[in-house]
Amino acid sequence: MLLRQCFGINDSNNDHEDENTLNCNVYHLARRLRRTKPNISIFEFLPNELILNLFEYLYCDDIIYAFNNLNYRFQLLLYTYEYYHLNFDQIIMKSKFNLIENLPLNIQHVKSLTLSNxxxxxxxxxxxxxxxxxxxFYIRLQSLSFxxxxxxxxxxLILLLPNFQQLKYLLISQKLCTNPSDNIIKQIRDIILFEIKTLKYFTWDNESSFFTRMNEAMPIEKSTIEYYEFRRMNIDEFEWLNFHTINMKSxxxxxAFFYSYSYQQQQAFETLTCMKIDEFREPMNFQNLFKFLSFLTLLKQLEIKGLYCEENMYTDGHRWENFIQEYLPQLKIFKFFFTRWDRHINIEVVIASFMTNFWxxxxKWFVxxxxxxxxxxxxxxxxxxxxNKLKYLTSCQRISTAKINDTSNIRQLILHEIKTKDIILKDHFTNLQSLEIWxxxxxxxxDQLNRFLNxxxxxNIVFRSRINSNLFYDILKYNTTQISIEIGYNNLIEMLRRATSHNxxxxxxxxxxxxxxxxDFWCVKELTEKQIRKICYLFSNIEQLIIKRAFKSNELISLLIRKLKHLSFLSINYSKFAASTETNNSDIRQWLIDQSRTKLNENNFICKWSEEQFDLWID
Known part of the structure; x- marks a missing residue:
């Protein structure tokens, strides 16, 4: 609906089709819709190429929701567009789920699929x-995440992967209570690396090691994957993967667990051009790091974050300059973030080593x-x-080779114990999506904060402690987006109590x-009806509500449902199982219907129930 309003598109009553129309082919659909006079909008003057480019930035359900049944032109685009991204991880609204269930969609046009719990x-x-x-999805799916x-x-799901004929991208993310056995991991690894010949991109976002029993692989087995991402890896696993990959580019x-690096095999890395390491989990000796990198002679991009050191060699620009010139002559992109402990450090000397013509x-690398x-x-x-995440530093001395300390990559900022003198006006966070205030x-x-943060x-703003009521009011008043907030109940009530009547x-x-x-009710033993009514009064137009801890009475769930007229999603995180004689897993739906006083019926909601959490989606 928002897209329709933004571009001046109105629903056309003449263009609404019955369910049979959704199944007709493009040819018959075009003939039928051409008999009607479509509504014309500003958006319709855009060429198809631009509209299809817009589709690239939207998930499948968003596209259908915005453009379905408008007129024959958009309907034809929906039927002929071949690059839908079907993402079941992002859907939190029941109406979105219903929409996907009834999509006028050729499943062969779905190129990207995300399955999630x-x-x-x-x-x-x-x-x-x-x-x-x-x-x-076997024939045409190119990207799969689950x-x-x-x-x-x-x-x-792994056993089904060899059936996909065009799969190029695979992401597996998992947080399990128990790790898969070594035999299962080996079976998974062999299928992914050696049986999906079309695969080029693979991400293993899993605490379980991907390389158990790796010495049992046949030397002749080679993977066609070119781009890898792993949650964790040691140096032996890295060497093994390089040996069993034909063309590893990135x-x-x-x-990274590279502390025990010895590099005995001295194998060549003839294809690797990009390497990124987010964190070294163990201290990395400087000489060992340089020895390791010296074999990656074709690198064009190197990124190293999260390296903690006591050696001054890491912060010596001259050493890096000499090493790169000798061993990494093709390096075009070099990014790093090092943390060094040294009470006697001279930062003028440190920064001077990065001010040569080379840098x-x-x-054009600035530090x-x-x-x-x-x-x-x-x-x-x-x-x-x-x-992309930064905890803002207070009381620090800064020196830089850059004219502007570019923070455009930062999406999440944490402010902790910030005072006026701590705000450096040269810093300006222009692309923040989330702010956390402690x-x-x-x-x-x-005004001071806005010049600094925009x-x-x-x-999304998270308030972790008490905040000045005037600042809180201005943040809400002047925000131009549909803001989401997270706040502690006691901090909210205390702030309102301290505010003047007018404020x-x-x-x-x-x-x-x-x-x-x-x-969050982190310091509340048990929620009361009075507190719930207070929430309903203060946030009477809330659509999505998440309550953390202190929830023990199921009766308060029905109170929330009745009082919050616009509620579409409710999630309650129990501090302790809310035992109830009125409900169990078999009759929870009927109990909710009875308690909601006509707001809920058999067809307009979905609920999930466990000892730790209750989730409700209302259409």
Missing amino acids: NVYSSTNIEQCLLKYPIEL IPRDTDQLLY IHIYA LIEK TCDHKVNEGILYIYTVPYMK KISDDITY ISSIK RRQIIVELKKIKQLGI
Whole structure:
């Protein structure tokens, strides 16, 4: 609906088709729709190429929701578009799930599929595959991502992978209570590496090692995958993977265990051009790191984050310059973030080593030093800042070779114990999506913070401690996006209590505009009916509500459903199992219907129930 409004598109009553029309082919659909006079909008003057480019940025359900049954032109585009991204991990609304169930969609046009057991989604992998059997995707699917429930579901999906004829991208993400056995991991690895000949991109986002029993692989077995990502990897596994891959171009390791590096095999890395390491889980000797990198002579991109060191060689620009010139002559992109402990460090000397012609003119690589003098910690990193999450440093001395400390990559910012003097006006976070506030000085104004953060465009704000009521009000008032907030109940009530009567009324007006809320009762033993009614009063127009802890009475669920007229999603995280004589897993739906006083019926909601959590989606 939002897309329709933005581009001046109106629903056309003449263009609504019955269910049989959804199954007709494009030729008959075009003939039928040409007999009607379509509504013309500004959006319709755009060429098809631009509209199809827009589709690339949307998930399948968003496209159908925005453009289905508008007129014959858009209907034809929906039927002929061949690059749909069907993502069941993002759906939290029952209406979205219903929409996907009734999509006017040729399944052969789905090129990307994400299956998930996300607790905040109204569906799961099993339900998705009942609606869309996996064999329907064998012929043309190119990208598959899944987050299985358990080892059995993981293995079930893995065994089906060789049936996909065009699969190029595979992502497996999993958080299991028990890790798969070594035999199962080997079976999974052999299928992924050696039986899917079309696969080029593979991500294993899993705490379980992917390389158990790796010495049992046949030397002649080679993988065609070119781009890898792994949650964890040691040096022996890296060498093994290189040996068993024909053309490994890129590898991204989230946690590297390279401490015991010896490099006995001295094999060549003849194809690797990109390497990214997010974190070294063990201290890495500088000489060992250089020895390891010296064999990656074709690297064009190198990124190293999360390296903690006591050696000054890591922060010596001259050593890096000499090494790169000798061993990595093709390196075009070099990004790093190092943390060094040294109470006697001279940051003027450190930064001077990165101010040679090699760094500033030839490579155009710029470096910033943030020095926490009292703690003896130096953060040294390339600019632009390479991480997407930052805990803002207070009371630090900064020096840089860059004119502007580029923070455009940062999406999530944490402010902790910030005072006015800590705000460096040269920093400006222009692309933030999420802000987390822990203890911020009462004298900081909205204007000061906004010049620093551009708060008006932030989508999610988390308040971890008490905040000045005037600042809180201004944040809500001047935000131009549909903001989602998370706040502790006691902090909220304390802030309202301290506010003046006028300010309190202003804040309550803004709270009623909030559509998405997470509220935490971390220091409340048990929620009362009075507290629930208070939430319903303050956030009367809330659509999505997540309550954490302190929820013990099921009766309060029905109160929330009745009071919050616009509620479409409710998630309750129990501090302790809410035992109830009125409900159990078999009759929870009927109990909810009875207690909701006509708001719920058999067809307009989905619910999930466990000892730890209750989730409800309302159409």
